[in-house]
Amino acid sequence: MARLLIVYASKHGQTEKISNFISAELVQMGHFVDIFDVESIPETVSVKNYEGVIIGAPVYVSGFPAHLKKWVKSHSDILAIKPSGFFSVCLGVLENDESAQRDERHIVQKFFNETNWHPKQWTIFAGSITYSKYNWFLKRIMHALAKKSGTDTEYDHDYEYTDWNKVHQFTENLLHDLSGPR
Ligand SMILES: Cc1cc2nc3c(=O)[nH]c(=O)nc-3n(C[C@H](O)[C@H](O)[C@H](O)COP(=O)(O)O)c2cc1C
Structure with a gap:
């Protein structure tokens, strides 16, 4: 059974709800999960004590919250050597237009480049109004x-x-990474 860390940012609650859903699924499967809002994560939490890390963030005005970006950037070295995954939460993904989809992917790629963290698993979930x-x-x-x-x-x-089946699938994919060769 793995010890996992979930860190998220959320202004209106949907990213928090998705994080709690993932956490509940992992706990149900017998894993140990610590889950924190990035705004209140204790300094004593050390990423190196976890076997895997999941980070979630909502898109606000074409970017992710600064506080979350700062946290990821300052932990990018340790995140690089852990199985890790990222999910973005937004509304643009609902648009049928391919250029809107491309824009949402671009926001995520820009975040990875800026934080110097490039997780193997990442996805975009539709959020809420x-x-x-x-x-x-x-x-x-x-x-x-x-x-x-x-x-x-x-x-x-x-x-x-939010498509909860898609959230479930993302959790399964992360677990697959955890159990695979490092
Ligand atoms: C002020 C504001 C700006 C937003 N900007 C974007 C945006 O640029 N692109 C997008 O796809 N969604 C945008 N959204 C939608 C949010 O990403 C969506 O509502 C998400 O579910 C919010 O997550 P949260 O409840 O965890 O804060 C915006 C929402 C608000 C309220």
């Missing part, structure tokens, strides 16, 4: 963003687009 947590201004922006993706939304609902 949580009107209940947005202010007036953000509601209008997100409504327009959803429309661009071909989705008609209403302000009095929250919308979750």
Whole structure:
């Protein structure tokens, strides 16, 4: 059984929800999991004590939260020698347009180049629109963003687009890496 670390950033809760889902699956399979929001990860947590690391982050204005980027960059040496995986959470991935898909992949590749961490496993999950947590201004922006993706939304609902089967598959792929030759 492996000891695993999950670190995530999340402003409106969807990346946290996905991280908790992955953690629950791993625990159910008998693994030991420590899970932290990057904003409150204790200094005493040492990546070298884990056999694998999973990092998740949401896309905000075509990039990932600065705090998470900083944490990954400062741990890139140790992350490079561990089985590790990354998931991005965004809405652009819902667009059918190939150039929008390319843009989302480009955001991830730019993050890898900037942090000097290049995990073997990475993926992009569709996130959520949580009107209940947005202010007036953000509601209008997100409504327009959803429309661009071909989705008609209403302000009095929250919308979750995450494909949980895809999250499950990602977890399986990571475990496969962990059990494979290093
Ligand atoms: C202010 C704001 C900016 C966003 N910018 C982008 C973006 O540039 N590209 C994108 O695909 N999704 C964007 N999104 C959608 C978020 O990535 C999506 O809602 C995600 O589920 C948020 O994750 P979280 O709940 O963990 O914070 C944006 C959302 C907000 C509220």
